[in-house]
Amino acid sequence: MSLDVQISDLIAATTDLTEAVNVKKQVLDDRADTATGAADEAATSASEAQASASAAAGSAGTATLKANAAAASADTAASIVTGGTATLEPAAGKIPLANSKGHISPDWFIVDQLRASVEAASGGRMTVLYTANGAPCHMHVFPAFNLEDVAPGGELGSGLHPAFIFNGQPASEIFVGAYLSSMMGSEAVSLPMADPRTSINFDSARGLCKANGSGWDMMSNLDWAAIALWCMANGYQPNGNTDYGRHHTNKWEAARRQDGFAPGGSGTARTLTGSGPAAWSHDGTPAGIHDLVGNVWEWITGMTLQDGRVWLAPDNGLTDEPSLIDTGFDLSNATQWATHSSEGASMLVKQSLIAPATPALSPEGRLYVTAEGERMPYRGGDWYNAGIAGLAALSLNRDRANSTSTRGFRLRFRAQ
Known part of the structure; x- marks a missing residue:
């Protein structure tokens, strides 16, 4: 190629x-x-x-x-x-x-389930109010009444009972502790199944009540008188713990003693609040005010005895000692509630259940008086008083500093 x-x-x-x-x-x-x-x-x-x-x-x-x-x-x-x-x-x-x-x-x-359940169970006759720190207190709602409703003959006068007048203004109801006061922490409360607070003097007891907040106070003599007169007008007097955990005549009526012993016998026989039968409440129902008779005596406000003369609150907003008025009624020689003379007793003295208005409005209970100096009142009787205890039982033989295991107190509330 x-x-x-x-x-x-x-x-x-x-x-x-x-x-x-x-x-x-x-x-x-x-x-x-x-x-x-x-x-x-x-x-x-x-x-x-x-x-x-x-x-x-x-x-x-x-x-x-x-x-x-x-x-x-x-x-x-x-x-x-x-x-x-x-x-x-x-x-x-x-x-x-x-x-x-x-x-x-x-x-x-229904945010407050406790209040709703208590009101439902009691038909609205009991409610739950709260202290300033939120502790619950079971309170009986006690409606106002006129004096002529309980004494139609005019023996007590007419118009609202002074328990429902506060600083001259009428109230439709007062809230009374359904139970003797016990303690929840440092606060006085009204709760069932609790040991009543005792061994406390007058001023300390009232101080605990007022510390609960606005509207709270210790039960007054006018509160007590209104309840007792209401009971008598309705033909009913409650029983209570008057014989070491039981009633002194109806011995089958018993409650739970705080010391754990059986009813009867001896010991410190306070009973747990509200643990007795319905016959121990002011209206004979579980929704009533319990243990007014027996269990422990109760300090009350709105009254003093000064050298034998009775000083009283003219209405339920004037229960502090400086507001009390000298009624001129002398108890120096009184020994028995139902038998001491009502001569010279004003309507206020009778309305305050210091002197009997009529036999029909004279509940049971013993009167004790020491006529020297200032004497502060307590009412109702205690667990060993038997027939001495009662709605009319009134002791005026101790000063404000005295305290014993047989004396307590009860809360009262009035909406402001």
Whole structure:
């Protein structure tokens, strides 16, 4: 083969190779362009996705801020209205918050379950009031009555009994402790099945009552007199713990002694509040005022004996000693409630159950008097007094500093 032919064949082969290389390069360039386009699209999609995510995060943040703002607004409103915050669950000082379905729990409509249950069980004759620190007190709701309702013959005068007059203003009811006062921590309360607080002097007992907050006080002599006169007008006198955990004549009437011993015998035989039968309440029902007769004597306000002369509160808002008035009634020689003379007794003295108005309004109970100096009153009798105890039982033979395990006190509340 000639040289010219060889050179021609070499040029043809080189041309074919160049064309093949150019074709391959074009394919690779096309693929590179496609990959670059896909990458650009992917980057664009990623940027868009990131923007969407940022927008979603922004929306979520906005929603969270709005939710927090709404919750803060609800709490602010709750604070303005009740001094608390909004919650799903009922609680004191809160306002209701709907759940995810827009429903408010039915429990919100009976927030105070204890009060609701006590009022339902008693037909509204007993309720639960709370001390300044939130301790519950079972209180009997004692409605007002006129004097002519209990003494139609006018023996006690007419108009509201002074127990329902406070600083000259009438009240439709008073709230009297359904039970002798016991202690919950440092607070005086009125609760069932508790050991009565005793061994306390007059001023300390009253101080505990007043410490419960506005409207709270110790039971007054006018409260006691109104209850006793109501009982007599209804032909009923309650029994009580007058024989070491039982009644001295109806010995089957017994209660639970705080010392754990069986009724009768000896010992410190206070009984747990309200643990006796219904016959030991002022109206013969479980919703009444328990243990007025026997168990422990009860300090009362609104009365003193000064050298044998009776000083009384003219109404139930004037029970502090500086407000008492000298009735001029002398008990120096009195020995028995039902037999001591009512001569010279004013209507207030009779309305206060210091002197009997009529035999029909003369409950049982012994009168004790020491005629020298200041003597502070306590009423009702204790667990070993037998027939000495009663609604009329009144002791005026101790000063305000005296205290014994046979004497306690009872709460009274008047809405302001």
